[in-house]
Amino acid sequence: MARPAISIQSLVKFYRRFKALDRVTFEVGEGDFFGFLGPNGAGKTTTISAVTGLANYQDGKVEVFGYDVRRDYRQTRALIGLVPQEFNFDPFLSAEQILVFEAGYFGFSPREAKKRAAELLDSFDLSKKRKEGYKRLSGGMKRRLLIARALMHRPKILILDEPTAGVDLELRHRLWEFLRRLNREGITIFLTTHYIEEAEKLCSRIGVIHEGRIIALDPTETLIRKMTADRVELSLKKPLLQLPAELAALDVELKDGGAKIQFEEREGMIQKVLRALYEKGIEIERIDVRRPTLEDAFLKLTKKSPIEIKS
Amino acid sequence: MRSLIGFRTLVWREIYRFFSVFTQTITPPLVSSFLYIFIFGFSLGQRIEEVHGVPYLTFLIPGLLMMYVIEGSYSNTSSSLFISRWANNIEELLVTPLSYFEMVLAILIGGLARSLVTSTGVYLVSLFFVCFPIAHPAVVIFFLIFVSLVFSSVGMIVALFAEEFEHLSLCTTFVITPLIFFGGVFHSIEMVPAAIKWLTFFNPMFYMINGLRYGMLGVSDTPIFLSAAIVLALFLLLFSLTVYLFRVGFKLRK
Numbered sequence: 001m002a003r004p005a006i007s008i009q010s011l012v013k014f015y016r017r018f019k020a021l022d023r024v025t026f027e028v029g030e031g032d033f034f035g036f037l038g039p040n041g042a043g044k045t046t047t048i049s050a051v052t053g054l055a056n057y058q059d060g061k062v063e064v065f066g067y068d069v070r071r072d073y074r075q076t077r078a079l080i081g082l083v084p085q086e087f088n089f090d091p092f093l094s095a096e097q098i099l100v101f102e103a104g105y106f107g108f109s110p111r112e113a114k115k116r117a118a119e120l121l122d123s124f125d126l127s128k129k130r131k132e133g134y135k136r137l138s139g140g141m142k143r144r145l146l147i148a149r150a151l152m153h154r155p156k157i158l159i160l161d162e163p164t165a166g167v168d169l170e171l172r173h174r175l176w177e178f179l180r181r182l183n184r185e186g187i188t189i190f191l192t193t194h195y196i197e198e199a200e201k202l203c204s205r206i207g208v209i210h211e212g213r214i215i216a217l218d219p220t221e222t223l224i225r226k227m228t229a230d231r232v233e234l235s236l237k238k239p240l241l242q243l244p245a246e247l248a249a250l251d252v253e254l255k256d257g258g259a260k261i262q263f264e265e266r267e268g269m270i271q272k273v274l275r276a277l278y279e280k281g282i283e284i285e286r287i288d289v290r291r292p293t294l295e296d297a298f299l300k301l302t303k304k305s306p307i308e309i310k311s
Numbered sequence: 312m313r314s315l316i317g318f319r320t321l322v323w324r325e326i327y328r329f330f331s332v333f334t335q336t337i338t339p340p341l342v343s344s345f346l347y348i349f350i351f352g353f354s355l356g357q358r359i360e361e362v363h364g365v366p367y368l369t370f371l372i373p374g375l376l377m378m379y380v381i382e383g384s385y386s387n388t389s390s391s392l393f394i395s396r397w398a399n400n401i402e403e404l405l406v407t408p409l410s411y412f413e414m415v416l417a418i419l420i421g422g423l424a425r426s427l428v429t430s431t432g433v434y435l436v437s438l439f440f441v442c443f444p445i446a447h448p449a450v451v452i453f454f455l456i457f458v459s460l461v462f463s464s465v466g467m468i469v470a471l472f473a474e475e476f477e478h479l480s481l482c483t484t485f486v487i488t489p490l491i492f493f494g495g496v497f498h499s500i501e502m503v504p505a506a507i508k509w510l511t512f513f514n515p516m517f518y519m520i521n522g523l524r525y526g527m528l529g530v531s532d533t534p535i536f537l538s539a540a541i542v543l544a545l546f547l548l549l550f551s552l553t554v555y556l557f558r559v560g561f562k563l564r565k
Contacts, residue, residue: 015565046565052406055565074408082406088399092328104320105407149403 004063005030005157005188006051011060013046013212020046021057022212028190028205030065030156033183035203035220036192039302043212044192045085048161051190052082064157078106081155083146085162089134095145096121096130099152106153113152120148123178140171147175151182158182159190164198176202196295200224210302228292228300229264234273236260237283246276265289318413321404325421329387336387337428340379344433347375348440351497362499363530372437373524374496377458379433380523381491381516382483383426384459388418388466389479396470401563411557415467415550422463423456430455443528450526450535457542458519462487464549471562490516500532515541 006028013021021043028034038044049055050062053073062069064076089098096117103113121127124144129137134145143163150158160179164172172195179202183189193199199206199220206223208216216223239258250272252263261277263269277284329336352368359367395401404414445451469482494516503511511517522538525531531538557563 049565053564054402054405056560074410077406078408080406084402086399088402090324090400090403091394091398092331101320101324102403102407104323105317105404105409107316107408109316 003030003065004028005032005065006190007061007063008047008051009061011047011050011057011062013043013050013055013057020212021050021060024060024209024212024214026207026214026217028157028188030188031183031186033179033189033202033204034191035199035206036190036209037196037199037206037298038192038209042209042302044209045161047209048082048159048190048192052080052159053077078153079156081150081153081158083150083158083160083163085165087134087142087146089142089145089149091133091135094131094133095126095137095141098134098145099149102149103152108153116152120151124148140167143167143171143175147178155187157188157190161192162194163191164193164195172198196293196298200293200295208298208301216297216301224292224297226297228296229266230292231290231296232263232265232270232273233288233290234261234277234284235286235288237285240282244276244280244282246280247273250276317407317409318417321409321414321417322420322424325387325391325418326424328391329421329425336383336425337432340383340429341432341436344375344379345436345439348372348437353440362501363528365528365530366441368441369443369528370499370524370530371497372434372441373527374520375437376430376433376527377454377516377520377523378491378496379429380426380455380458381462381487381519383429384422384462385466385469385483385487386479387425388422388463389470389473389482390466391421392418392467392470393473393476393479396562397476405560405563412554415554415557418467419460419463419550419553422466423459426459426462427455445527446529447526450539451523452526453539454519454523454526454542457546458523461519461542461545461549464546464553467553468549468556471556490514491520493517495520495532515545518542 004027008027009025011021011024012019024043024047036044036047046055050057051064051069053069053076064079067075067079069076090101093101099117099120100110100113103116104110108116118127121130124147126141126144126148129141134142137145143166147160147163150160164175167175176198179189179191191199191203203220206216206218206220207214218226233255236259240254241258243252243254243261247261250263250269252261252273254260255262261273263273348368348371352371356367356371361367362370392401395404409417469479473479493511494514495511500508500511500517518533518538518541521531521533522535522542525535525538
């Protein structure tokens with residue numbers, strides 16, 4: 001991994017007596033597209049808040065490009081652009097002013113700030129709305145304005161907390177493309193998301209947090225491979241009332257009233273199953289193999305039902 | 312230099328905020344000060360004899376000015392910071408590289424700017440009724456600036472402790488306004504019944520109002536150095552407390 005852009009060591013955070021983060025340790029390399037997943041309340045936003053200075057923590061160390069986020073907070077904050085989950089715009093300002101003031105806080109002169117704001121308003125298709133207060137923007141526009149604001153000071157790390165929540169499909173895909181482009185340009189991206197598909201498509205590395213603990217940390221492909229196997233489904237010509245003893249011993253399941261047999265392909269399992277079926281004279285109509293997804297790995301790791309995760 | 316740009320941006324944002332709602336922030340003090348001066352000073356005041364050797368209307372002006380300085384600076388910072396907490400856009404500020412000292416000082420200067428704008432307006436209104444030379448301009452400037460900074464700090468501290476908008480006005484109604492009125496906006500301590508006169512000496516507004524009155528008219532119920540020392544000590548104490556609360560993230564960070 002490249003030198004760490006973000007390094008979190010043994011981070012502990014309590015909300016009164018509730019332990020929200022329990023010795024969280026991981027690193028995000030410079031230039032990574034890092035996905036941070038976890039069910040609701042797992043500690044994703046709390047971790048982000050500790051990195052950006054929006055949360056105090058009781059123990060551990062958080063560094064951004066080698067700077068301590070508590071001791072050297074001015075340096076670390078200059079390096080990070082944060083896209084929060086909730087809209088938190090200044091209610092007194094227009095879209096353009098929101099961007100210009102933001103750049104000013106980061107030391108851009110008014111002229112530089114206005115130029116940069118015009119560029120980003122244009123990139124995010126917000127130029128026509130630049131004089132409007134944020135309350136008059138649609139949900140998608142507000143979301144784009146949040147991202148534009150985070151990019152105003154040209155941060156080296158962009159942290160996005162569920163940036164596509166409630167965003168329509170078209171905009172989601174446009175944002176994905178935009179984030180890919182930023183990453184190609186060298187910006188380290190730290191993304192939390194509820195959409196596992198999003199993490200799978202975008203992220204090169206994944207961290208999974210559950211009940212305040214890191215339970216997985218791998219390149220996306222490795223994580224999927226490690227946690228899951230191909231799922232094989234055999235459709236039978238005639239439904240079975242029950243599995244023959246040879247198959248029952250092989251950890252396969254009978255589905256759809258006996259019309260289908262399902263199992264995970266591990267260690268030549270498919271050969272064993274096909275041999276047993278052949279020996280029993282059971283005929284197969286069709287074979288389907290489903291590639292596992294990050295969602296399968298995630299479900300396995302967190303032992304949550306899909307409904308709970310997607311809520 | 313970059314850091315100074317950030318600081319200046321926040322100062323400008325604070326000033327922009329109160330100017331963008333000037334009908335709520337600038338106009339009301341001008342209207343109410345006109346009414347106070349007209350009713351209490353110009354109409355009723357003619358029936359009151361001189362106080363400390365100056366006409367009552369003239370005696371009233373520094374007290375009124377100090378009242379608007381206190382209310383203006385307190386309202387500006389308390390509402391600005393509380394709205395930022397309420398709309399959560401305080402987070403926008405907390406993730407910037409501004410130091411906590413700069414954040415606090417910039418917001419205080421916003422309160423100072425508003426109180427200077429309002430007090431200048433109130434003074435111009437008073438010129439319609441009475442005109443007198445300023446006795447000690449440097450003393451006037453000292454009290455306008457430091458009393459504004461004291462109550463800008465109070466406003467920020469109250470905004471940090473407040474859970475609802477109502478708490479901001481509770482402080483005005485039950486603490487600030489009574490202390491201002493008992494502090495001698497409309498009267499000299501000589502007019503207070505002897506039995507409760509001693510209480511006045513525990514009221515910080517008494518020293519602020521008399522400090523400004525000394526600066527404008529050259530008359531005061533208390534020594535000017537005592538007034539100045541109390542205002543300065545309060546400023547240092549409250550400013551340090553506000554910076555400390557920001558540094559530890561009191562009700563700002565999770």
